[in-house]
Amino acid sequence: MAAPNSHRTDDWWRDAVIYQVYPRSFADGDGDGTGDLAGVRARLPYLAELGVDAVWFTPWYLSPLVDGGYDVADYRTIDPAFGTLAEAEKLIAEARELGIRVIVDIVPNHVSDQHAWFRAALAAGPGSPERERFHFRPGRGEHGELPPNDWPSQFSGATWTRVEDGEWYLHLFTPEQPDLNWAHPEVRREHEDVLRFWFERGVAGVRIDSAALLAKDPALADFVEGVDPHPYIDQDELHDIYRSWRAIADTYQGVFVGEVWLPDSERFARYLRPDELHTAFNFSFLSCPWEADRLRRTIDDTLAEHAPVGAPATWVLCNHDVTRTVTRYGRADTGFDFATKAFGTPTDLRLGTRRARAAALLTLVLPGSVYVYQGEELGLPEAEIPLDRIEDPMHARSEGVDPGRDGCRVPLPWAAEAPWYGFGSESEPWLPQPRDWARYAVDRQRTDPESMLALYRTALALRRAEPGFGDGPMTWLPAEEGVLALARPEGLVCVVNLAPWPATLPPYDRILLASGPLDAEGRLPQDTAVWLRVGGVL
Ligand code: TEU
Numbered sequence: 001m002a003a004p005n006s007h008r009t010d011d012w013w014r015d016a017v018i019y020q021v022y023p024r025s026f027a028d029g030d031g032d033g034t035g036d037l038a039g040v041r042a043r044l045p046y047l048a049e050l051g052v053d054a055v056w057f058t059p060w061y062l063s064p065l066v067d068g069g070y071d072v073a074d075y076r077t078i079d080p081a082f083g084t085l086a087e088a089e090k091l092i093a094e095a096r097e098l099g100i101r102v103i104v105d106i107v108p109n110h111v112s113d114q115h116a117w118f119r120a121a122l123a124a125g126p127g128s129p130e131r132e133r134f135h136f137r138p139g140r141g142e143h144g145e146l147p148p149n150d151w152p153s154q155f156s157g158a159t160w161t162r163v164e165d166g167e168w169y170l171h172l173f174t175p176e177q178p179d180l181n182w183a184h185p186e187v188r189r190e191h192e193d194v195l196r197f198w199f200e201r202g203v204a205g206v207r208i209d210s211a212a213l214l215a216k217d218p219a220l221a222d223f224v225e226g227v228d229p230h231p232y233i234d235q236d237e238l239h240d241i242y243r244s245w246r247a248i249a250d251t252y253q254g255v256f257v258g259e260v261w262l263p264d265s266e267r268f269a270r271y272l273r274p275d276e277l278h279t280a281f282n283f284s285f286l287s288c289p290w291e292a293d294r295l296r297r298t299i300d301d302t303l304a305e306h307a308p309v310g311a312p313a314t315w316v317l318c319n320h321d322v323t324r325t326v327t328r329y330g331r332a333d334t335g336f337d338f339a340t341k342a343f344g345t346p347t348d349l350r351l352g353t354r355r356a357r358a359a360a361l362l363t364l365v366l367p368g369s370v371y372v373y374q375g376e377e378l379g380l381p382e383a384e385i386p387l388d389r390i391e392d393p394m395h396a397r398s399e400g401v402d403p404g405r406d407g408c409r410v411p412l413p414w415a416a417e418a419p420w421y422g423f424g425s426e427s428e429p430w431l432p433q434p435r436d437w438a439r440y441a442v443d444r445q446r447t448d449p450e451s452m453l454a455l456y457r458t459a460l461a462l463r464r465a466e467p468g469f470g471d472g473p474m475t476w477l478p479a480e481e482g483v484l485a486l487a488r489p490e491g492l493v494c495v496v497n498l499a500p501w502p503a504t505l506p507p508y509d510r511i512l513l514a515s516g517p518l519d520a521e522g523r524l525p526q527d528t529a530v531w532l533r534v535g536g537v538l
Helices: 037-042 044-050 085-097 116-124 129-133 185-200 238-252 265-270 283-287 292-309 349-365 393-397 442-446 452-465
Strands: 017-021 054-057 074-078 101-106 160-162 168-170 205-208 255-258 314-316 369-373 483-488 492-497 510-514 528-533
Touching: 037 044, 037 085, 044 085, 044 452, 054 205, 074 085, 074 185, 085 101, 101 185, 116 129, 185 238, 238 255, 265 292, 283 292, 283 314, 292 483, 349 452, 349 483, 349 492, 349 528, 442 452, 452 510
Parallel strands: 017 054, 017 369, 054 101, 101 205, 205 255, 314 369
Antiparallel strands: 160 168, 483 492, 492 528, 510 528
16 A cells, blocks of 8 residues: 555655746736736635645745846845735745645845845955955956956856955856855854744745855865866755754754756765755756656656655756746757757747646656646746847846746736736736737636646646555556656556657556547557556556
């Protein structure tokens, strides 16, 4: 007998379905063109009906929004564009009433240049204790005119900015996001307080932004390709930080999900040791092309890297940083890589949507937790944003080469016939919505049994009701080339056909759900997935 699905227990996070809300683009409650907490509160019934266990909010704190809120000016204040702290508290409580837990996003690597600490550091000048909370250094070169080192940025462009008194400060992202000095005890203490602040307000979990970047080589030595350790990725000191965070989380039964992009699976798994982070995003799955053998290998590697530390895997197809799934799967290159993003990439959305439907069933059947990014359940494609409307700093910092990430951050369409598709704004929302989005609107999809929304709703309901899903064992079944077939407990089987010819299904009692119709012979067509109930418990 498999363990029942754990979404109602303390172990809920081991197999939860977590919906990612980008508050700026979810729903606009006050009509000013920007999504907000009032909008989210009004739509909580939608999330409950969809059947998600938790919601992760990208940063909602006071912020100049230079990097969409990942430039935090004050962790204890909600940005007025989004609402108030009292509203956030209400939202957390209302969500909980509906059985939905809230996860907040903490950005420990950096703060906004408008944060009180950074303003104080600028005012206090070179050599001051205020500057020690950041990485201020004199420049190199005869007159200090060269940056202190050659570190590459996570966002292309410079990693150092010179201030008026001649010193430079480090920022792995934009100049408006100065990096904190994690060797400083006040930096640690402050973040521990921020964690308590949000756990005290009833949040169930914390997503940790850029979790592998916080600690820096104290010498800030130049980056040398291929030489370990990297001066700012995956430094050993990080583990001590996360152990102290874990002790705090444990007192509130809070959980962590780390944004840890690391190619080395052994190094990745270290973050998931029992006294560190509970979970981390699975970026190898997110980046994996739509190819049967690559997917199978990624799934195997994922499960193998998590097993020794006893952490559950997470399964992610997209988020607010990457190309939307139906677009990615409709291109010649179906993987994801920041380096290859380009304007005008040919895309077959019908193909991409078909694959995304199949991928949804694959993702939801795997052992562990699943993330669904707002609009993924609507099958929204990546939007092409007019050049003069792009806000994402990645675009400008790449000198216009990278289209940036706004294409996956467009305000959601709720009602096909309403102005701005019912997003709620009185005039055009902060990012323009494409002209042909009526067909993706929630109200259209709600009444269409063939829609992506209907597929997600049914899949999530089954995932909750059927004991074979979630945490637990998984076995590959023999399958033809290009076909993935896997068994979960309680006679649950998933078959995904990525081969160009139809696949014969194994004997089964009944079809629980299919991402598309079977052919006249009852075979599974290309780019289609099915959940089966088979006789006997595997
Ligand atoms: O993303 C982190 C991030 O963007 C990098 O770690 C990523 O590996 C890099 O872009 C690839 O070149 C988080 C947030 O998800 C993102 O939205 C923020 O912009 C970023 O941190 C800065 O806070």
